[in-house]
Structures are given as structure tokens and as C-alpha cells.
Amino acid sequence: MATIGIFYGSTSGVTEEIAEKLQAEIGEDLCDLYSMAEDYDDVDDLLKYDYLLIGCSTWGAGEVQNDWREPLFDIEMDKPDFSGKTIALFGPGDCVDHGKHFVGALGVLYDQFKALGAKVVGAVPTDGYSFEQSSSIRDGRFVGLPLDEVNESDKTAERIARWLDSLKAEFPALSA
Numbered sequence: 001m002a003t004i005g006i007f008y009g010s011t012s013g014v015t016e017e018i019a020e021k022l023q024a025e026i027g028e029d030l031c032d033l034y035s036m037a038e039d040y041d042d043v044d045d046l047l048k049y050d051y052l053l054i055g056c057s058t059w060g061a062g063e064v065q066n067d068w069r070e071p072l073f074d075i076e077m078d079k080p081d082f083s084g085k086t087i088a089l090f091g092p093g094d095c096v097d098h099g100k101h102f103v104g105a106l107g108v109l110y111d112q113f114k115a116l117g118a119k120v121v122g123a124v125p126t127d128g129y130s131f132e133q134s135s136s137i138r139d140g141r142f143v144g145l146p147l148d149e150v151n152e153s154d155k156t157a158e159r160i161a162r163w164l165d166s167l168k169a170e171f172p173a174l175s176a
């Protein structure tokens, strides 16, 4: 088993591609990749890892992607202990057509995992993003890495590189 678990939910494949990119950047031997639709059984899959990258696109009006709904409901009911876990969140959205709810899923995940004791890291400054509103901002920063493959795909590689660099202090495997 690798040190880091990457768990993602993706409807049209965008988050999946990002998750695969992250795995390739970090190193396949260092991360295991889980599709929430195909590989995830229950919360024990998440709890196997002390270091987690959690990916989720935003659908509806600021809501989590479908494959995360049931797992998050179960987690909310069972309240497993995530203390000692370090989690970083990432997710694509659409800052033009859905600019009033930009990457809202990140905020939902943040609130839920934080309430269970996880250390949620990897906040990103809002500078350089164009959007109207987002429920994923805490203390002036996005709670994770927002990406926009619809309107700003040219910025994705640089945003990922900068984010991974910022995670080195929290994810020892990234400095190995």
C-alpha cells in the first residue's frame, strides 16, 4: 500500500484526469488511486491512509459530485475519527457558467472532514481566479485547489505544480 490515497468522484472525467495527473506527478509508487464509483467500498478505505488527496467536482448549485453523496452521508452518520489524518482537497468547477457557486464542493468536504478531526491543508489564495461567489473560501483562501478545465485549462499545470509544492511541508512523501 502506498503512503497517500487519492480518492476522486468525477462525472464527465475531468476530476479523474486531474487525479491521474496528480498521481503521475507525485509518483505511482507513492499514491493509490480510488474512483469513488468503482473502487470505494466504505470509509475504511479512506481510514487506511494518514495522507489523503480528495478530489470532487461541483454539480447542482455548489454541491458535491454524485459519487461522493452516499459516502459523505454515511460518514456524517457514523462520524469516524479522522484525527491524525492530513487531507488536501482539489476539484474542478466552472467559474463562468457557475460563477456564483464556484467549486462549492470543496467547502462541503472541508467542513465535513474538519469536523471529524482531520487536518485539512492546501488552502489556495483567491488571486488569479475570476468568479462571483464561492462557499469554499475560509479566511480569504480557497480551502483546497480549485481548477477550471472549461475556461482556464491553460492555468491548470501551473496551479497543480504550485499546489504540490505548497503541500511538501505537510506531506512528507512529497519531499522524498
Ligand SMILES: Cc1cc2nc3c(=O)[nH]c(=O)nc-3n(C[C@H](O)[C@H](O)[C@H](O)COP(=O)(O)O)c2cc1C
Residues within 6 Å of the ligand: 009, 010, 011, 012, 013, 014, 015, 016, 057, 058, 059, 060, 061, 062, 063, 065, 092, 093, 094, 095, 098, 099, 101, 102, 103, 104, 149, 150
Ligand atoms: C449541470 C451542471 C452543474 C454544475 N454546477 C457547478 C457549480 O455549481 N459550481 C461549479 O464550480 N461548477 C459547476 N459545474 C461545472 C463542473 O463542475 C465542471 O464541468 C467539472 O469540470 C466537471 O468535472 P467532472 O467531470 O470530474 O465531474 C456544473 C456543470 C454542470 C454541467
